Amino acid sequence: MNYSNLFSERINNVPKSFIREILSLIQNDDIISFAGGLPNPDFFPVEEFRQASNKVLMDCDTDALQYTITEGYRPLREHISKRYKQKFNLDVPLEQILITSGSQQGIDLLAKVLMNKGDGLLIENPTYLAAIQSFIVYQPEFFPVSLQNDGPDLAEMEQILEKHDIKAFYSIPNFQNPTGLTYSDEKRRHIADLLKKHNTLLLVDDPYGDIRFEGTPAESFKNLYEHTILMGSFSKTVSPGCRLGWLVAPKEIYEKLYIAKQASDLHTSYLTQRIMAQFLDDHDLDQHVSKISDFYGKQKDAMIRAINEYLPDFVEYTKPEGGMFIWLTIREDMDALKLFRAAVEEGVAFVPGEPFFVNRKKKNTLRMNFTNVSEDVMMEGMKRLARAFQKVGYSK
Amino acid sequence: MNYSNLFSERINNVPKSFIREILSLIQNDDIISFAGGLPNPDFFPVEEFRQASNKVLMDCDTDALQYTITEGYRPLREHISKRYKQKFNLDVPLEQILITSGSQQGIDLLAKVLMNKGDGLLIENPTYLAAIQSFIVYQPEFFPVSLQNDGPDLAEMEQILEKHDIKAFYSIPNFQNPTGLTYSDEKRRHIADLLKKHNTLLLVDDPYGDIRFEGTPAESFKNLYEHTILMGSFSKTVSPGCRLGWLVAPKEIYEKLYIAKQASDLHTSYLTQRIMAQFLDDHDLDQHVSKISDFYGKQKDAMIRAINEYLPDFVEYTKPEGGMFIWLTIREDMDALKLFRAAVEEGVAFVPGEPFFVNRKKKNTLRMNFTNVSEDVMMEGMKRLARAFQKVGYSK
Numbered sequence: 001m002n003y004s005n006l007f008s009e010r011i012n013n014v015p016k017s018f019i020r021e022i023l024s025l026i027q028n029d030d031i032i033s034f035a036g037g038l039p040n041p042d043f044f045p046v047e048e049f050r051q052a053s054n055k056v057l058m059d060c061d062t063d064a065l066q067y068t069i070t071e072g073y074r075p076l077r078e079h080i081s082k083r084y085k086q087k088f089n090l091d092v093p094l095e096q097i098l099i100t101s102g103s104q105q106g107i108d109l110l111a112k113v114l115m116n117k118g119d120g121l122l123i124e125n126p127t128y129l130a131a132i133q134s135f136i137v138y139q140p141e142f143f144p145v146s147l148q149n150d151g152p153d154l155a156e157m158e159q160i161l162e163k164h165d166i167k168a169f170y171s172i173p174n175f176q177n178p179t180g181l182t183y184s185d186e187k188r189r190h191i192a193d194l195l196k197k198h199n200t201l202l203l204v205d206d207p208y209g210d211i212r213f214e215g216t217p218a219e220s221f222k223n224l225y226e227h228t229i230l231m232g233s234f235s236k237t238v239s240p241g242c243r244l245g246w247l248v249a250p251k252e253i254y255e256k257l258y259i260a261k262q263a264s265d266l267h268t269s270y271l272t273q274r275i276m277a278q279f280l281d282d283h284d285l286d287q288h289v290s291k292i293s294d295f296y297g298k299q300k301d302a303m304i305r306a307i308n309e310y311l312p313d314f315v316e317y318t319k320p321e322g323g324m325f326i327w328l329t330i331r332e333d334m335d336a337l338k339l340f341r342a343a344v345e346e347g348v349a350f351v352p353g354e355p356f357f358v359n360r361k362k363k364n365t366l367r368m369n370f371t372n373v374s375e376d377v378m379m380e381g382m383k384r385l386a387r388a389f390q391k392v393g394y395s396k
Numbered sequence: 397m398n399y400s401n402l403f404s405e406r407i408n409n410v411p412k413s414f415i416r417e418i419l420s421l422i423q424n425d426d427i428i429s430f431a432g433g434l435p436n437p438d439f440f441p442v443e444e445f446r447q448a449s450n451k452v453l454m455d456c457d458t459d460a461l462q463y464t465i466t467e468g469y470r471p472l473r474e475h476i477s478k479r480y481k482q483k484f485n486l487d488v489p490l491e492q493i494l495i496t497s498g499s500q501q502g503i504d505l506l507a508k509v510l511m512n513k514g515d516g517l518l519i520e521n522p523t524y525l526a527a528i529q530s531f532i533v534y535q536p537e538f539f540p541v542s543l544q545n546d547g548p549d550l551a552e553m554e555q556i557l558e559k560h561d562i563k564a565f566y567s568i569p570n571f572q573n574p575t576g577l578t579y580s581d582e583k584r585r586h587i588a589d590l591l592k593k594h595n596t597l598l599l600v601d602d603p604y605g606d607i608r609f610e611g612t613p614a615e616s617f618k619n620l621y622e623h624t625i626l627m628g629s630f631s632k633t634v635s636p637g638c639r640l641g642w643l644v645a646p647k648e649i650y651e652k653l654y655i656a657k658q659a660s661d662l663h664t665s666y667l668t669q670r671i672m673a674q675f676l677d678d679h680d681l682d683q684h685v686s687k688i689s690d691f692y693g694k695q696k697d698a699m700i701r702a703i704n705e706y707l708p709d710f711v712e713y714t715k716p717e718g719g720m721f722i723w724l725t726i727r728e729d730m731d732a733l734k735l736f737r738a739a740v741e742e743g744v745a746f747v748p749g750e751p752f753f754v755n756r757k758k759k760n761t762l763r764m765n766f767t768n769v770s771e772d773v774m775m776e777g778m779k780r781l782a783r784a785f786q787k788v789g790y791s792k
Contacts, residue, residue, distance in 0.1 A: 001595055001623050003648040006563060008534070011509045011652050014659065041458035049461065049667075050453035057446035062437035065445065065635035101497060101661040108660045112533065113407045134659045137508065138404070167402060199397055227397050239461035241666035252399040256407050263410065263530045264504045265497040269665040270637035271445075 010137050018355035019129055022340070026349040032381035034368040035349040037177065037324065039236050043292045045279060049239070052278035056271070064274045070262045072099025072246070073273040079280045080232065080246055088220035096248050098257055101268045103207055103233040103245035107131050107170075109264065110203055110229065110247070111138040113256045114168060122160060122169040122200070124152060126356030126365070128177045131170060131205065140167075144358040147176070149318070151183030154190055161198040168201040174218060175208040175323025178356045178367040182321055185219050192225035200227075207233040207245075210289050212322035213297025222248070229253065234276060236324070237289050242272045296324065296371055299378070303370040306382035312395055327353070328366040334394050336366050342391040348384035406533050414751035415525060418736070422745040428777035430764040431745040433573065433720065435632050439688045441675060445635070448674035452667070460670045466658045468495025468642070469669040475676045476628065476642055484616035492644050494653055497664045499603055499629040499641035503530040503566075505660065506599055506625065506643070509652045511536045516562040518596070520548060522752030522761070524573045527566060527601065536563075540754040543572070545714070547579030550586055557594040564597040570614060571604040571719025574752045574763040578717055581615050588621035596623075603629040603641075606685050608718035609693025618644070625649065630672060632720070633685050638668045692720065692767055695774070699766040702778035708791055723749070724762040730790050732762050738787040744780035 019035075026033055056064050071077070077097040084090040100106045107130075115121065115138040123132070125144030135142070143160045146153040151173070160166065169191075173183040183191070195202050204221050209232075222228045233245035249257055261267070303326055307317055316329040328350075330336065336352040343349060353365025373381065389395050415431075422429055452460050467473070473493040480486040496502045503526075511517065511534040519528070521540030531538070539556045542549040547569070556562065565587075569579040579587070591598050600617050618624045629641035645653055657663070699722055703713055712725040724746075726732065732748040739745060749761025769777065785791050 001597075003646065006510060006597065006649075007652055008508065008510055008512050008515075010512075011656060014655050017655075017658070038463055041462050044458045044461040046453050046458055046461060050450060053449040053453065053671075054446060057442050057449065062440045062442055065440040065442060065637045066437050067434055067631075067636045101665070104659075105661040112404065114402060114404055116404050116406075119404075130659070130662070133655075137656070137659050201397075201402065235463075239667070240463045241461045243661060243663065243665045250399065253402075256403055259410050259413075259529075260407060260533070262413070262526070263500075263533050264660065265501040265639060266526070267639065269497070269639045269668045271635070271671070272665045272668055275449075275667070 010139055013139055014133060014136050017129070017133065019351060022351060025344060031344065031347050031349050032373060032377055032384065033349045034370070034373070034381060035351045036369050036372060038372055039240060039324070040292070040295065040371045043295070044239055045283070045288065048279055048283055049275060052275045052282065055278050056274045064271050066270070068267050068270040070258055070267045072097070072268060073270065073277055076273050076277040076280070079277060083285070087217070088223060090220055090222055092248050096251065096254055098247045098249070098254060098261060099268050099273060100245045100247055100261070101265065102235060102243040103205060103231040104130060104134065105264070106231040106245055106247045107134040107205065109257050109260045111135050111140070112260045113253070114201070115140045120164050120166040122157070122166050123358065124171065124176065125358055125360060126178055126353060127170070127358070128172060128205070129356055132358060135170070142358045144360070147179060147181055149181060151181070151187035152191065154187065154194070157191070158194055161194060161200065166198065166200050168203050169195060170203045170205065171221070172205045173221060174206055175211065175320050177208070177323070178325055178351070178353065179327040180318045180320030180323055180325045181327070182218060188219055188221060188224055192221065195225055195227070202228040203231070204228055205231045207236050208323035210237050211293050211296060211324070213293045213300065215321040237285065237292065238276065238279065242276060244268065244272060244276055293322065299370040300326065302375045302378055303368065306379050310382040310386040312389055324369055324371045326368045326370060328368060329362070330364045330366070330394065332364055334364050336364060338392050339366070339388055339394060343385055343388040346384040346388045346391070348381045348388065350385070406535055409535055410529060410532050413525070413529065415747060418747060421740060427740065427743050427745050428769060428773055428780065429745045430766070430769070430777060431747045432765050432768060434768055435636060435720070436688070436691065436767045439691070440635055441679070441684065444675055444679055445671060448671045448678065451674050452670045460667050462666070464663050464666040466654055466663045468493070468664060469666065469673055472669050472673040472676070475673060479681070483613070484619060486616055486618055488644050492647065492650055494643045494645070494650060494657060495664050495669060496641045496643055496657070497661065498631060498639040499601060499627040500526060500530065501660070502627040502641055502643045503527050503601065505653050505656045507531050507534040507536070508656045509649070510564060510597070516560050518553070518556060518562050518565040519754065520567065520572065521754055521756060522574055522749060523566070523754070524568055524601070525752055528754060531566070538754045540756070543575060543577055545577060547577070547583035548587065550583065550590070553587070554590055557590060557596065562594065562596050564599050565591060566599045566601065567617070568601045569617065570602055571607065571716050573604070573719070574721055574747070574749065575723040576714045576716030576719050576721045577723070578614060584615055584617060584620055588617065591621055591623070598624040599627070600624055601627045603632050604719035606633050607689050607692060607720070609689045609696065611717040633681065633688065634672065634675065638672060640664065640668060640672055689718065695766040696722065698771045698774055699764065702775050706778040706782040708785055720765055720767045722764045722766060724764060725758070726760045726762070726790065728760055730760050732760060734788055735762070735784055735790060739781055739784040742780040742784045742787070744777045744784065746781070
C-alpha cells in the first residue's frame, strides 16, 4: 500500500516546521540558545502544584478522575471570569468560557468552526508560526498585514478589507510572538472601527498579555468591539506543560466551538483543570505573575544592553513592554539564515525571522528570546553572535 | 453581524448530539440510569494517583510543568509498547506511538489526516456515536456494514468494498459500544484478507479490549493485517478524566499524525502523562484491570438475570464477554424512543439505539450500561423498565 496517496489535501498542505528543523540543529549543550520560546522554569509553582494535587486527590474523592463536561471545570471558569472583570472591567459569563488544551487548541477549534477552503483570513505579517500551521490545515486564504511599532499598518489593512471578503482577523495585540510589539490604544480603536465597517470577526490571541514589565495596560479589544473572540492561556503565567487555555465567544459561536471541542477530545484533562483551580484558590496569581514580569523585564534590559554593547550599530531592535521576545532587523541586503549558520558554529542560536512571514518575507530579521539564560550567559552569547556577524562580513 | 452565516460547512454538517439531549432529560436523581457510559469510579486509583503526583512533583523538579515533545512522554510510551508485547506478542517501536488526549482525539487526528470530503469510510452499523461525530466534521461518505453476533456481515462488507472506493474501515472489534459484540478470530482473518485485497486501511479503536471478563483473548488485528492503525486508551482501565490515549501507526502515517497533533494542541498534558507513567511504574496494571473485569462480569450477569426475570420474553440481548454494554432488541414493530419516554416517567433510563446507526436505523434497539449501579438498584431499575413496557402496550 502506498500511504502517500492516502493523505487528505488539508494535511498535505502543511509545510514542515522550520523552527523544529532549526532546533534539531542546536541540540548541542554548548550552544547558548536565544532560539527557544520556553517560559523560565524557575518560576513554575512546583511545590504549590504538589500541594494542590494532594488536596484534589485527598480523601479518595474519585470525581477528579472521572469524565467531566466539555465546557470545563466551573470553578476554573469562575477564576478566568473574575480576572477579566478585575483587569479589564469585562463581564464574561461562564457560559461563554470554554476550557481548551492550551490556546493552541483554541486556534484549531476556531479554524475548524469558521474556515472553509479559500475563506479570507487577515493575519499579522510576521505572526506566530504555530498559528499559521493550525490555520493552514483548514486552507484559508491568508491576507497578511504589515506590523509597525504601534500595531498593524492601517492603510494596508483598510485596503485589504475593502478589496477582499475577510471573515476574520487573527491578532496578537500584546507583546507579540515573534516581534514583542504591542498595539497602541489608538490603533485598537481604529481597528475596531474598520472591522465593524467590514463585518469582520476579531480573534484575539493573548498568551503574553499578563507578562507586562513596563508601560500601562492596554485596552481589551472586547471592550472596543462586540464581535471579538478571546483566547487565553495559563502557559506563560503558570505552566505550559499542563496545556490549559480558554476561549471566550458569543453564545452562537460558542455552541459550534462546543461541538468541535467535543468531537476533538470530549474535554480537557479534568485532573489538570482541578489542580490548576486549586492552585488559583490557594495562591494570588497576580503576585506570582508580577515575580515573573519583574524578572523578564530585567532580562529584556540586559539583552538590550548586550545588543548595544556587542552588535553592529545597524542592528535595529524592538523594545517590548512585556512577553518573551525581541525582534532584530539587520540591513536589507543581509540574510539572517546565513548569519544563523555562522552563529551555530560560534556556539549561539536564534530563530531567523523568515518562517514567521506568510509572504513579503523579510530575510533580514531575527527572533531573540530573553527569558531563559542568566545575564552572564546572555553576555557571552551576544559576544559569540557578534563574532558570527564578523565571520559572514556583516560587521559594518 | 449574523454569526450563522460565518460557520464552516464542516461544522454545520454535525448534527446535535442525540445522547446529550437524552441525558438532559434524566438529570433527576430519582431516575435509575442504564443510559450513561461511565466507568465505575469505585475503581479509580485515587490514592495511588495522589502518591504518584507527589513523586512527580517532588524536590521541585520543574520539568513536569514545562512544554514537552509532541510524541508524548517516552516512559509512558514504553509502558504501552511493553503491554502490546506481553498481550499480543506485538513489536511496537516507541517511534510509532503517539500519545493523544483520549482515543477520541485519535479518531479526530486520523480523520484530519486521511479524510477528504466524500472519501469512502466503512463503519460498523451501529457504531460508537462520538466517532460518527468526529468523522462527520471531515465529511467522508459513510458506508455502514451490519453487525452480526460474531462481527461484521462479510458478504455485505465484500459488496461495499467491491462497489466503492473505500479508504479505511473504522472498527471496534472488542466489546463494542453500543452492542457489546466482539469479532470472532475467524472473521478477523476474513476481514484482514478482504481489506488486503481492496487496499483498505484498518483503523482499530479498542478502548474496552482490556476489560474482558469471559472467554479467551482475541487475536490483535495488527498481527493479521499490516496496514492497521491502533487506537488505545487508559480511560476505561485507569481514569477517563485524565484524557490519555494513544495511536500506533506506520512511520509515514505517523509523520502526518504528528503534524496534525502539533497543530491541534502541541502535546497532551505533560503533568497527566507523568502521573500516569509513575502510576504504571509503581503498580501492576493487569492486577488493577482484573479487579474491574471481575466486578463488571458480575454486573453483566446480574443484568442478564434481571432481563430474564422482568422483561418480556421477546426481548433479545447480546452476551458480552467484556466491556460495559448490553444491547437489547425488541420486536420490529416497537419503538424504543416511545418506550424511553414511558421509562423516564417510571424512573428508569436507557439510550434508544437509533442514533448509533448511520442508516437502516433499527428503532427497536436499546443500549444498556451495567457498570454503574449496584445489583439491588439494577433489579429495581429493571422492574421499572418492565412497567414501562406494559405502559406502552409492549408487554406481549
